[in-house]
Amino acid sequence: MAGRISIFIEFxxxxxxxxxxxxxxxxxxxxxxxxxDFAYDFFRDPAEPERIFALESHADAGALGAHFERSFPLxxxxxxxxxxxxxxxxxxxxxxxxxxxxxNGVTVVPWWMGR
Numbered sequence: 274m275a276g277r278i279s280i281f282i283e284f285x286x287x288x289x290x291x292x293x294x295x296x297x298x299x300x301x302x303x304x305x306x307x308x309x310d311f312a313y314d315f316f317r318d319p320a321e322p323e324r325i326f327a328l329e330s331h332a333d334a335g336a337l338g339a340h341f342e343r344s345f346p347l348x349x350x351x352x353x354x355x356x357x358x359x360x361x362x363x364x365x366x367x368x369x370x371x372x373x374x375x376x377n378g379v380t381v382v383p384w385w386m387g388r
Contacts, residue, residue, distance in 0.1 A: 276384060278337045278364035280329040286322070288354035293325070296351040300344045307343055309336060325355055334366045 286293065297313065304311055310332040317325050331337040341348075360379045362371075371381045 276333060276364055278331045278334055278362060278366070280327075280331075280337075281359075281361045281363070282327040282329070282357055283359040284325040284327065284355035285358050286325060286355045290322075290325075290354070293351055293354035296347055296354065300347045300351070303343055303347065304340055307339070309340060309343075311336065311340060334364070334370060337362075337366075338370065 284293075297315070301313055312328075312330045314328045315325060316327075331340060362374055362379055362381045365383050366374065366381055374381050
C-alpha cells in the first residue's frame, strides 16, 4: 500500500486572500524545515478569483499523516480564509486513515494503474 499520495483541493475564498497565502507559506516552511518530501502548487482563475485550486503531493500515507499533524493548527487558520469545497486524495491510504478522511467529506481514490 505504499506509494505517492496526491491531493486536489478546490477552495472558495471567504476571507482575506493575503492571509490565506501567508498561512500556506508558513505551512510550506514548517514542512520543509521538518524535511518533508512534499509539494504544493496553487492556481487561481482570474475569471473566478474567489476559487483557489491546490495540488499537493506527499511521499506516502505516512508522510501525509505527519504533514497533517504538523500543519493542523495552521490549516484551521487557512480554512477561516478559504473553505474547502472539494477535496480528493489520490492514492492508497491505510483503512483507518481513509475512513477518517471520508468522514470529513474527502473523496479517497485508490491507485488503479501505472504502479
